[in-house]
Amino acid sequence: xxxxxxxxxxxxxxxxxxxxxxxxxxxxxxxxxxxxxxxxxxxxxxxxxxxxxxxxxxxxxxxxxxxxxxxxxxxxxxxxxxxxxxxxxxxxxxxxxxxxxxxxxxxxxxxxxxxxxxxxxxxxxxxxxxxxxxxxxxxxxxxxxxxxxxxxxxxxxxxxxxxxxxxxxxxxxxxxxxxxxxxxxxxxxxxxxxxxxxxxxxxxxxxxxxxxxxxxxxxxxxxxxxxxxxxxxxxxxxxxxxxxxxxxxxxxxxxxxxxxxxxxxxxxxxxxxxxxxxxxxxxxxxxxxxxxxxxxxxxxxxxxxxxxxxxxxxxxxxxxxxxxxxxxxxxxxxxxxxxxxxxxxxxxxxxxxxxxxxxxxxxxxxxxxxxxxxxxxxxxxxxxxxxxxxxxxxxxxxxxxxxxxxxxxxxxxxxxxxxxxxxxxxxxxxxxxxxxxxxxxxxxxxxxxxxxxxxxxxxxxxxxxxxxxxxxxxxxxxxxxxxxxxxxxxxxxxxxxxxxxxxxxxxxxxxxxxxxxxxxxxxxxxxxxxxxxxxxxxxxxxxxxxxxxxxxxxxxxxxxxxxxxxxxxxxxxxxxxxxxxxxxxxxxxxxxxxxxxxxxxxxxxxxxxxxxxxxxxxxxxxxxxxxxxxxxxxxxxxxxxxxxxxxxxxxxxxxxxxxxxxxxxxxxxxxxxxxxxxxxxxxxxxxxxxx
Numbered sequence: 001x002x003x004x005x006x007x008x009x010x011x012x013x014x015x016x017x018x019x020x021x022x023x024x025x026x027x028x029x030x031x032x033x034x035x036x037x038x039x040x041x042x043x044x045x046x047x048x049x050x051x052x053x054x055x056x057x058x059x060x061x062x063x064x065x066x067x068x069x070x071x072x073x074x075x076x077x078x079x080x081x082x083x084x085x086x087x088x089x090x091x092x093x094x095x096x097x098x099x100x101x102x103x104x105x106x107x108x109x110x111x112x113x114x115x116x117x118x119x120x121x122x123x124x125x126x127x128x129x130x131x132x133x134x135x136x137x138x139x140x141x142x143x144x145x146x147x148x149x150x151x152x153x154x155x156x157x158x159x160x161x162x163x164x165x166x167x168x169x170x171x172x173x174x175x176x177x178x179x180x181x182x183x184x185x186x187x188x189x190x191x192x193x194x195x196x197x198x199x200x201x202x203x204x205x206x207x208x209x210x211x212x213x214x215x216x217x218x219x220x221x222x223x224x225x226x227x228x229x230x231x232x233x234x235x236x237x238x239x240x241x242x243x244x245x246x247x248x249x250x251x252x253x254x255x256x257x258x259x260x261x262x263x264x265x266x267x268x269x270x271x272x273x274x275x276x277x278x279x280x281x282x283x284x285x286x287x288x289x290x291x292x293x294x295x296x297x298x299x300x301x302x303x304x305x306x307x308x309x310x311x312x313x314x315x316x317x318x319x320x321x322x323x324x325x326x327x328x329x330x331x332x333x334x335x336x337x338x339x340x341x342x343x344x345x346x347x348x349x350x351x352x353x354x355x356x357x358x359x360x361x362x363x364x365x366x367x368x369x370x371x372x373x374x375x376x377x378x379x380x381x382x383x384x385x386x387x388x389x390x391x392x393x394x395x396x397x398x399x400x401x402x403x404x405x406x407x408x409x410x411x412x413x414x415x416x417x418x419x420x421x422x423x424x425x426x427x428x429x430x431x432x433x434x435x436x437x438x439x440x441x442x443x444x445x446x447x448x449x450x451x452x453x454x455x456x457x458x459x460x461x462x463x464x465x466x467x468x469x470x471x472x473x474x475x476x477x478x479x480x481x482x483x484x485x486x487x488x489x490x491x492x493x494x495x496x497x498x499x500x501x502x503x504x505x506x507x508x509x510x511x512x513x514x515x516x517x518x519x520x521x522x523x524x525x526x527x528x529x530x531x532x533x534x535x536x537x538x539x540x541x542x543x544x545x546x547x548x549x550x551x552x553x554x555x556x557x558x559x560x561x562x563x564x565x566x567x568x569x570x571x572x573x574x575x576x577x578x579x580x581x582x583x584x585x586x587x588x589x590x591x592x593x594x595x596x597x598x599x600x601x602x603x604x605x606x607x608x609x610x611x612x613x614x615x616x617x618x619x620x621x622x623x624x625x626x627x628x629x630x631x632x633x634x635x636x637x638x639x640x641x642x643x644x645x646x647x648x649x650x651x652x653x654x655x656x657x658x659x660x661x662x663x664x665x666x667x668x669x670x671x672x673x674x675x676x677x678x679x680x681x682x683x684x685x686x687x688x689x690x691x
Contacts, residue, residue, distance in 0.1 A: 162258030185299025185383030224386030376434035
């Protein structure tokens with residue numbers, strides 16, 4: 001075990017005398033790792049390090065670990081069961097729909113004994129419902145994650161989306177900030193939850209720079225990784241099933257189970273607002289109709305890099321409208337680490353309220369900066385269900401089904417923030433306000449994916465693209481020394497895909513850079529307002545929102561420079577490949593011209609030798625006995641020589657006539673050009689002026 005010295009973040013092992021003088025058994029030493037600032041935000045940590053030595057009994061640790069291990073085993077069992085349950089349904093669905101499209105009829109033998117034929121069994125309605133809900137759960141069953149931050153601890157709990165209204169209005173008295181995360185993409189239901197949340201309390205401090213005029217709320221576009229097969233299955237299930245009328249009617253009956261028809265606090269519930277919003281957006285003809293199951297579920301599908309807008313200013317009608325339902329082929333698929341992953345985009349939106357939050361200057365109340373412990377509510381919404389943190393177990397994290405990723409704090413940034421302050425609460429916050437938590441979330445999630453938290457035991461995105469460029473160079477050199485004609489087309493295709501990805505990554509990095517710049521301006525305004533009112537931060541030795549923003553801004557700027565450099569590199573490599581390809585084609589044309597000339601000479605030689613060969617063949621057939629005739633070998637040479645001379649003379653005359661005809665045609669063309677130049681329009685002749 002190791003102790004941390006009180007002077008800084010240096011470690012030293014306990015001496016034997018210290019161990020013998022200790023009254024408690026030496027087990028695990030608990031230290032305040034969060035205040036040591038080893039998370040990459042800076043190196044000047046000595047003045048702000050808080051040391052908390054605590055000796056813990058090993059048996060106590062084992063007793064605490066036992067339920068955690070049992071829970072992990074249970075989650076692993078459930079994960080494997082879900083994967084086995086739904087894995088074979090999507091291929092069966094694809095094959096069945098391909099059969100229907102082709103017009104092929106199912107044979108009676110295949111219908112009765114599908115296991116003995118090549119045709120898969122038909123999917124029943126219950127199978128289709130189970131398949132649809134496995135990828136797009138009913139809205140009432142969507143799991144919402146709630147975290148209550150107290151002064152010294154934090155508590156997390158889950159609820160169904162149909163119960164979210166109970167947690168929006170009130171919270172326990174000892175809870176300073178309540179964070180509610182709903183995994184919903186942009187759409188009608190997203191807007192309904194957002195609108196009901198904002199109308200239940202006092203509006204928080206406006207983020208005027210990062211938001212837009214009249215809507216001062218923060219948002220950022222997040223990159224994350226999901227499993228390629230699961231991503232393609234989501235798109236296939238939606239594409240194949242959203243037009244099934246019978247299935248949609250059955251799903252509509254279950255979609256809104258559990259939602260209260262009205263909200264007792266203001267007489268307006270989720271379903272009431274959703275009916276009005278559906279009519280307002282033109283998704284229904286009357287106000288009594290709820291939106292279709294697939295209308296509110298398609299927002300769960302994340303965007304690919306090539307889909308949607310570059311700027312995250314989506315409205316409720318800006319749903320997924322892909323040109324192709326197949327998942328895009330990405331250059332990262334050529335990398336061994338990311339071969340089974342798909343890089344996608346999700347919009348992360350934050351809405352905050354400052355219910356009961358008001359402060360008095362310290363001059364009026366000595367040592368008091370806050371009267372009401374209720375610091376507000378924070379609602380975040382995003383369809384992000386992918387991996388934010390990269391580590392050596394990346395491929396295993398990809399297999400996490402559904403909402404299980406939100407319990408994995410090693411892979412998910414949302415799960416990490418939920419568990420980050422379990423033992424410290426708001427004691428680790430520079431200011432115990434909802435605005436500080438909002439900035440902490442944006443700065444933590446906005447720079448993902450990365451592998452910082454696990455000590456860089458996984459390749460970074462920039463390093464992976466650099467490795468791909470080196471691989472392209474090796475393939476380029478090998479291609480021009482090989483005889484494989486298909487390699488150039490594949491190389492060009494892969495390099496163009498990589499170029500398009502790097503261009504989009506550069507645009508997104510610049511967009512994040514502007515977001516953090518505007519966020520820094522808003523934070524500066526908040527700090528100026530607090531200082532003007534004499535409000536000091538509760539924990540001055542902790543990271544402030546301004547420090548976090550400055551760190552991620554510098555990091556984003558470096559990422560932008562790296563992507564711009566990589567983009568310039570791939571453009572230069574493509575140009576070099578085009579140049580080398582043109583040189584290779586020129587060399588091939590020269591070789592081809594030489595071969596053509598050789599073929600012409602061979603043809604002329606054959607033309608001259610054909611008469612000899614023909615006559616020799618004729619006289620060599622021995623149709624009759626030459627010895628019984630009056631002719632001898634002199635006759636043979638007379639006939640042969642005469643025929644050869646006649647053919648050679650005719651060939652020479654033909655060649656000369658051809659050359660003369662070509663010469664006369666070229667002279668005639670030149671004369672016509674000169675005549676047209678002299679007799680053409682005056683303005684077309686440069687040597688004739690206009691009077």
